Amino acid sequence: MGRLIQGEFQKVLGRNGFYFILISLLAFNLFALWAAERPSGEHPPLQAYRMLQKELTALPNAERPDFVRQYYRNVQSVRQVERIKGLEAGWNEQGNRLTEQLKNQNPAEYAQALSLWENQEALLYTANIKQEAAFAEQIYTEVTALADYPEFLSQIQQRSDTLAGMSIFSPQVGGGFSSRSIQKTAADYAGLTDIVITYDLSYGVEAAASAITTDCLVFVFLFFFAFLTIYDEKNKGLFPLVKSTPLGQIPTMGAKIIVLAVCSMSVVLLLYGSNLLFYHRTAGLGDLSRSLQSIGKYMGSTLRFSAGEFLISFAAIKALVCFLIGLLVMFISIQTRRSTTAFLICAGMLAVSFALYAGIPLNSQAAILKYLNFFGLFRAQDLLSLYLNLNFWGWPVSLFDAGLSAVLLMVCVLSVFNGCVFAKSGDTDLLSWDLPKPDRLCRQRNRSVKSVTRHELFKLLWMNKAIVVLAAAVLIFCRRLDSQVYLTPDEMVYRSYMMQLSGPLAEEQAALIQTESQRFEKLQNQWDLLQEQAAAGEISETQAEDERRALTRGLSKKPAFDRVLEYQARVRQNDGWLVYDTGYLTLLKKDYSGEMLMIYLLLIACEYSIFPTDYVNDMDKLIRTTPFGRGHLCKIKQRIAMGLTLFILLCGILPEIIITAKGYGLPHWDAPLNSLSVYAQFPAFLSIGEFLAAMAALKLLACGVATSLVLTLSQKIRHRIDTLLICILVVVLPLLLTKLGIAWCGYLSGVPLFNAGALLAEHKIKEVAAYTVAAIILLAAGRLKENRIWENKKHKR
Numbered sequence: 001m002g003r004l005i006q007g008e009f010q011k012v013l014g015r016n017g018f019y020f021i022l023i024s025l026l027a028f029n030l031f032a033l034w035a036a037e038r039p040s041g042e043h044p045p046l047q048a049y050r051m052l053q054k055e056l057t058a059l060p061n062a063e064r065p066d067f068v069r070q071y072y073r074n075v076q077s078v079r080q081v082e083r084i085k086g087l088e089a090g091w092n093e094q095g096n097r098l099t100e101q102l103k104n105q106n107p108a109e110y111a112q113a114l115s116l117w118e119n120q121e122a123l124l125y126t127a128n129i130k131q132e133a134a135f136a137e138q139i140y141t142e143v144t145a146l147a148d149y150p151e152f153l154s155q156i157q158q159r160s161d162t163l164a165g166m167s168i169f170s171p172q173v174g175g176g177f178s179s180r181s182i183q184k185t186a187a188d189y190a191g192l193t194d195i196v197i198t199y200d201l202s203y204g205v206e207a208a209a210s211a212i213t214t215d216c217l218v219f220v221f222l223f224f225f226a227f228l229t230i231y232d233e234k235n236k237g238l239f240p241l242v243k244s245t246p247l248g249q250i251p252t253m254g255a256k257i258i259v260l261a262v263c264s265m266s267v268v269l270l271l272y273g274s275n276l277l278f279y280h281r282t283a284g285l286g287d288l289s290r291s292l293q294s295i296g297k298y299m300g301s302t303l304r305f306s307a308g309e310f311l312i313s314f315a316a317i318k319a320l321v322c323f324l325i326g327l328l329v330m331f332i333s334i335q336t337r338r339s340t341t342a343f344l345i346c347a348g349m350l351a352v353s354f355a356l357y358a359g360i361p362l363n364s365q366a367a368i369l370k371y372l373n374f375f376g377l378f379r380a381q382d383l384l385s386l387y388l389n390l391n392f393w394g395w396p397v398s399l400f401d402a403g404l405s406a407v408l409l410m411v412c413v414l415s416v417f418n419g420c421v422f423a424k425s426g427d428t429d430l431l432s433w434d435l436p437k438p439d440r441l442c443r444q445r446n447r448s449v450k451s452v453t454r455h456e457l458f459k460l461l462w463m464n465k466a467i468v469v470l471a472a473a474v475l476i477f478c479r480r481l482d483s484q485v486y487l488t489p490d491e492m493v494y495r496s497y498m499m500q501l502s503g504p505l506a507e508e509q510a511a512l513i514q515t516e517s518q519r520f521e522k523l524q525n526q527w528d529l530l531q532e533q534a535a536a537g538e539i540s541e542t543q544a545e546d547e548r549r550a551l552t553r554g555l556s557k558k559p560a561f562d563r564v565l566e567y568q569a570r571v572r573q574n575d576g577w578l579v580y581d582t583g584y585l586t587l588l589k590k591d592y593s594g595e596m597l598m599i600y601l602l603l604i605a606c607e608y609s610i611f612p613t614d615y616v617n618d619m620d621k622l623i624r625t626t627p628f629g630r631g632h633l634c635k636i637k638q639r640i641a642m643g644l645t646l647f648i649l650l651c652g653i654l655p656e657i658i659i660t661a662k663g664y665g666l667p668h669w670d671a672p673l674n675s676l677s678v679y680a681q682f683p684a685f686l687s688i689g690e691f692l693a694a695m696a697a698l699k700l701l702a703c704g705v706a707t708s709l710v711l712t713l714s715q716k717i718r719h720r721i722d723t724l725l726i727c728i729l730v731v732v733l734p735l736l737l738t739k740l741g742i743a744w745c746g747y748l749s750g751v752p753l754f755n756a757g758a759l760l761a762e763h764k765i766k767e768v769a770a771y772t773v774a775a776i777i778l779l780a781a782g783r784l785k786e787n788r789i790w791e792n793k794k795h796k797r
Helices: 002-013 018-036 046-057 061-088 093-105 107-118 129-147 149-165 177-190 203-209 212-235 239-243 250-282 307-335 339-359 367-371 374-378 380-385 399-423 439-445 452-463 466-480 489-501 507-536 541-555 558-574 582-588 593-607 612-624 629-663 688-717 720-739 743-748 756-761 765-796
Strands: 389-392 395-398
Touching: 002 018, 002 212, 002 250, 018 212, 018 250, 018 720, 046 061, 046 129, 046 250, 061 129, 129 149, 149 177, 177 389, 177 395, 203 250, 203 307, 212 250, 212 307, 212 339, 250 307, 250 399, 307 339, 307 374, 307 380, 307 399, 339 367, 339 374, 367 374, 367 389, 367 399, 374 380, 374 399, 380 399, 389 399, 395 399, 452 466, 452 629, 466 593, 466 629, 489 507, 489 558, 489 582, 507 541, 507 558, 582 629, 582 688, 582 756, 593 629, 593 688, 593 720, 629 688, 688 720, 688 756, 688 765, 720 743, 756 765
Parallel strands: none
Antiparallel strands: 389 395
16 A cells, blocks of 8 residues: 555656646745735735734733724824815815815814824825725724624623523523524633733734635646546556556555645645745734634634634645545546546536525525535635534534534545545446537538638637636736825825916916916915014914914915926926826836736746647647748747737736826827926927837837747747746746846846836936847847747758
């Protein structure tokens, strides 16, 4: 038996690409976590949790709720000031009346909040007040719920006593599930009065345990492993031979099951361990010795676990359920002849499980179907944290006990079924059937392909699964559109001024600016006079305070108007236009290294197999005999690859353009580029729109060089897995090193082309020009090299 287990391990671990699959799953999991946790809109950065956690740790446990409440009140008051400043920027009397009403509600509190807003003292953990308010709301809600935990327990006891006193729930009236569940709930929570609540941040633990991407990747590995252990032998015709050996039936299946169990535990530790490591390094996991009830979402649990014990139990249950699903996939794989059929059956069963989990309400009578299915059991955090009594023939059984028992029972049943089915006589497959194929479809398969381009597209999109990569690009595109731009009150005022004044310099604009300058000068004189009168005692302090508020509202727009005056003076020197420039500067000076990483990964995943496909079964020899030959086919592949590159590039950069246009606006594309302050050195005939198009062309050039490099490597290496690995090392690794702080690696990955707008704003024109010429030469050389490699293989053979 030991030699069988060793042999099964060697078959799996020695398989080409097994370790690469594991590394790819790990890398994709970390990338997905990083992409999902990027700060945007109201989503705060993960560093905010770690910074607040350090401050809470320095305080005694009893003082932490008061600290959070004070922080929440400060942020909410500053948020109110932001709202008032936004209304003041509205340029209407209704907004002025509403702001006065809000200020007069609590003048002292408003003055304190105004001081916090002016000194930026409320932005302790995030970049803007919108994120700070969302972060404070989240922390305040969690800490408030934890502080009310004793009251939560007392309410459960009171509700139990109240319901028990009603006649329909009374134990004397025949018992029943409801009365028994009430008694069991009260008894379970009665023993938790001595639980100590530790006020710490729970986001790291909660996010690590509930990452949906990680769950999906575990499913992918289970399908891959089960198909590898079964269909590898089936496709080679080894099943009858294995069964005919002395240990070829029950012992062989037992060895496969043991290997599946070990691999299930390993992949759970690898992927969910990477989640814990990621959140430990970014948001922090907090004190792992605190009680499970100290974690916000898990406060309702009756298990006397610590946070660390919860994580260990979570990993063990996850591994057990993964083992169960792997047994299911293995059982179906034994019974079906085609892997596609097995995949569809398994996917259908998991889809039904998910529909039951998502569609059945929590307190429904069918809750047993909601949780005791494959997807419900896979949510190990629900089994450990959710308190729910399931109805088993009138007797309440806790969700944790029922779920764990169901998993163990199904593991035993499926293990026996797998052994019995594998050991059955003959080689017939119970679930193997062939669908009837209409004659029309059979005749259509024998038709010759008239379009080489269409056939190559079919091979790339369908056979090489590039359609999945393109679908992922579209999903990323749609998800990024949800982000929003935050405008400060000063930015709102500046935008309002510039939208009124935008266009070529004219007398009407000069008159409007002169009028506004005189107005601010008059307000400033009134302010100085008021200060002198208050100092001399000519007016009372109350009257002076009232007049200061009115003048402050008018003068609050002066910083934005000073930006307008500075802009006007600069434009007069360059003979440019007045243009609202914040949106353009945001687009042009942005660091696109994050978008580059996503685009490069999608490019490699989509195009790495475009040439190795033709080397399978010596297909390149057959292509050589065609009328056009391999040279024509190589050009078609290059065109298809560049088309896909353009599509992925648009999915990567269009969301940023759309979000910026919606938030700031991009007016006057036809204005001279030197209207923007950082590009004053450029000639007046070059417009902003033309410059944006040139920057987009440079990004396309960088992606074209990366595509050419991927195609060249795929031609030279031929093997898919090796090509994918080397492409990642050559194309992606320099970019990752750049993001880690090694700046010179950016010149190996195309960063100067993607960030050309920022470099030109720093007057690095020669550097961008030299890098552009080098990229054009590399692109041309790459295409020539691809054609030469393809033709040289013809002569060598």
